[in-house]
Amino acid sequence: MEGGSIANIKKWIVMYPVYINSKKTIAEGRRICTTKACENPTCIEIGDCCNHLKLPFAIEIDKAYPRDFMQRGRVRVSLKREDGTFYNPAITSRKQLMLHVAELVPRHPGRNKKQEAASASSTGPSSSKSGKSGKKKR
Template sequence: MSTARAPMVWRHDERVVVCAPYIDAERTRAEGRKIPTEDAVARPHVVEIAHACERGLGLRCEIEEEKCYSRDFWVRGRVRVTWRDDEGNLARPELDTRGKLLKAIAAEVKKYPERNADGSPGAHAMYTTPKMMFEEYVKTVAGMAGPAPGTGKKAEKLKAAGGGSRKKKGRK
């Protein structure tokens, strides 16, 4: 007995993936920047990119929060921008390449209300660098842990008794 199955049709996702490092002026080309520095913006955030696409450019997009940038684990989230309709026509004919799309997104992010006049993040902004995020993480973890090695009650008793250090095992 044979059962006929319909052939599996897989349709490629036509949306463009936009990660924050693609338009980050503080990154090098090797670190993931895809547009020239003068067109890029300092420390863009995924929410700003999504607002720039939807409100500024009129393109539909979706934020994927669970994804992270492949070259840098600390960069969380990316935006999938729908730039073609179901027939394959461009939603904005002037944005016919990914480079032009990224430049247009960066230009809209620079206009974001919480940014300074030069396009840099404001002083009250939550946008941080990966190094700043790591330092904050280390502070949090250090606050959760107990005393550092050699500073606890047992170490104080050893120092008071005159010991201070333990005898090393092994050859002399």
Template sequence: MATAAPSSANVPSQPRPWNPDSKFKHIDRERWICVYPAYLNSRKTLKEGRKVPKAKAIDNPVCAEIRDVCAAAGLTLGVENKVYPREKDPRDVKFRGRVRVQLKNEDGTPALSQFPDRTTLLLYLADTIPKLKTRQQSQASSSSQQQQQQQQQQQSSKGGQKKKGRK
């Protein structure tokens, strides 16, 4: 998986194994924060890994949506093919992926002033992902399908009474 606009050419594509003796800097990929789709999922409980309030959470976000929003905000990021440890079915492709985001510069200052910490980034993602065109198109098509199903149910309930008579 590729990184989107890395700030330096020496950013490794895979994180190095953790070593407590080595000093990782803020610009090292290992120090970037991880964002799993489960952090923003409204169908998850706090115990299952949701990190935003239920009122702001999103219905089944995908790793690609998180990547698109972070890239549009101008953040340096990397996508990894990992599964959230608390996921019930780790083989399900729908829940795969995590996004690593660089929030701090080498000196420890925020890379972007609008995202000083992890919480502000997660709340920004929760606000922005529902505004994506792909989300709006899928909501419009699902609402029209629901209306069609309701009309079909109403029509079938009108003529669905049994007639009494001989058998």
């Protein structure tokens, strides 16, 4: 749990990783366009991005997204202080928060290692296969 008054946490914005996941459709819960969205973000990455943007946040692991209850976790973020001023003047709405976080997640330090490992494993054994496949013409 990070910063702010915990008593007021119910008023904070809820952000599920699905909202900025480029692999999901609008029907599955994505809230921003695929060109701006990022691939499979996690709550920890979203939390770190909020920390980078100097916004207080709280990660709730026990919660699940209603449309996809296998996807665990969400992040609560506060945009305003008690007096109504914004923590980060560049982020004044839920949509702006999603766009900023989606932009930062791919640059997350823990992210690069994961993607390199995924790309290395996918190019391994499958490259030995020949290009021809399927039915032969008669």
